[in-house]
Amino acid sequence: MPLSIKNVLVCDAVDKSCVELLQEHGINVTYKLKLPVDELCKEVKKFDAAIVRSDTKITAEVLAAGAGSLKVVGRAGAGVDNIDVPAATKHNVVVLNTPGGNSISACELTCILIGALARPVVPAGQSMKEGRWDRKLYSGTELYGKTLAILGLGRIGREVAIRMNAWGMKIIGYDPITTEAEAKAAGIEKLTLEEIWPQADYITVHTPLIPATRNLISTETLAKCKQGVKVVNVARGGIIDEQAILDGLESGKVAGAAFDVYPEEPPKSVITKALINHPKVVATPHLGASTAEAQVRVAVEVAEQFIALNGTSPKYTTYAGVINKEALAHYQ
Numbered sequence: 001m002p003l004s005i006k007n008v009l010v011c012d013a014v015d016k017s018c019v020e021l022l023q024e025h026g027i028n029v030t031y032k033l034k035l036p037v038d039e040l041c042k043e044v045k046k047f048d049a050a051i052v053r054s055d056t057k058i059t060a061e062v063l064a065a066g067a068g069s070l071k072v073v074g075r076a077g078a079g080v081d082n083i084d085v086p087a088a089t090k091h092n093v094v095v096l097n098t099p100g101g102n103s104i105s106a107c108e109l110t111c112i113l114i115g116a117l118a119r120p121v122v123p124a125g126q127s128m129k130e131g132r133w134d135r136k137l138y139s140g141t142e143l144y145g146k147t148l149a150i151l152g153l154g155r156i157g158r159e160v161a162i163r164m165n166a167w168g169m170k171i172i173g174y175d176p177i178t179t180e181a182e183a184k185a186a187g188i189e190k191l192t193l194e195e196i197w198p199q200a201d202y203i204t205v206h207t208p209l210i211p212a213t214r215n216l217i218s219t220e221t222l223a224k225c226k227q228g229v230k231v232v233n234v235a236r237g238g239i240i241d242e243q244a245i246l247d248g249l250e251s252g253k254v255a256g257a258a259f260d261v262y263p264e265e266p267p268k269s270v271i272t273k274a275l276i277n278h279p280k281v282v283a284t285p286h287l288g289a290s291t292a293e294a295q296v297r298v299a300v301e302v303a304e305q306f307i308a309l310n311g312t313s314p315k316y317t318t319y320a321g322v323i324n325k326e327a328l329a330h331y332q
């Protein structure tokens with residue numbers, strides 16, 4: 001049975017370049033953002049495909065509701081943790097993402113947050129808006145000569161290494177798959193986690209959230225770190241144990257933390273809110289991929305893969321972001 005995508009439901013704020021490209025190829029697009037789950041279940045029955053970012057959750061319930069009509073879910077971004085991939089496979093729904101489209105933006109936000117932990121630009125800027133001139137309060141530290149540990153040496157981790165190397169930081173890193181030679185090519189000395197903890201002045205995480213990475217930075221691992229370590233999470237909420245960071249900030253073990261992602265988004269828990277409000281924390285609302293360039297890139301990449309799946313244009317032939325090849329096999 002050929003895979004034919006004629007009607008697409010866009011569920012999150014995806015750049016219009018996606019819609020334009022799909023429409024140029026005869027595919028109808030409907031925008032329905034932030035639908036409550038019951039309405040989403042009703043809507044998916046009417047479409048061949050849906051496009052999401054991280055806001056809309058494509059759960060087993062949604063996929064069961066769309067069974068028989070929904071054939072593809074496109075993720076305009078990297079993480080597919082908001083899509084129940086096993087349930088999608090069960091219902092022959094192809095899940096695809098745009099793996100590299102927003103890496104540079106996520107990397108750049110990480111570097112900016114590392115900088116914001118070294119130099120208190122966020123509170124100093126706020127003090128100016130409040131009419132104060134407190135030069136002594138907002139002194140910082142140099143990044144030059146400090147050691148940055150990168151946990152997870154995929155696309156984003158390696159790009160962070162290249163940039164922070166240029167600032168004179170020593171870069172060490174851990175990844176179970178990346179080879180020493182690949183790490184070295186990005187200026188990273190690959191070490192074991194046990195070697196990393198006592199050396200790092202800054203730690204930034206760039207892994208997916210999986211059982212092996214949940215609470216990778218915890219009370220136990222922080223105990224092995226330097227006094228005054230600083231941590232950054234632009235990857236996924238849950239990789240860093242928020243309570244451990246709050247405790248570390250109080251004891252002085254942790255000198256600063258920057259978070260762009262949270263276990264629940266938008267955050268509701270008392271712990272996350274305490275963290276966001278802590279004076280030594282810089283918090284942003286999941287902005288890693290929120291740049292004009294990244295959003296155009298991921299939007300176009302999703303559309304190109306949909307057109308490639310339809311097989312209607314010789315110009316678009318790759319759908320390399322397909323996650324569940326088993327579901328794709330159903331249509332080939």
Ligand SMILES: O=C(O)[C@H](O)COP(=O)(O)O
Pocket residue numbers: 053054055076077078079080102286287288289290
């Ligand atoms: O997984 C991703 O691609 C990033 O976390 C970005 O998510 P977003 O598309 O919801 O901004």
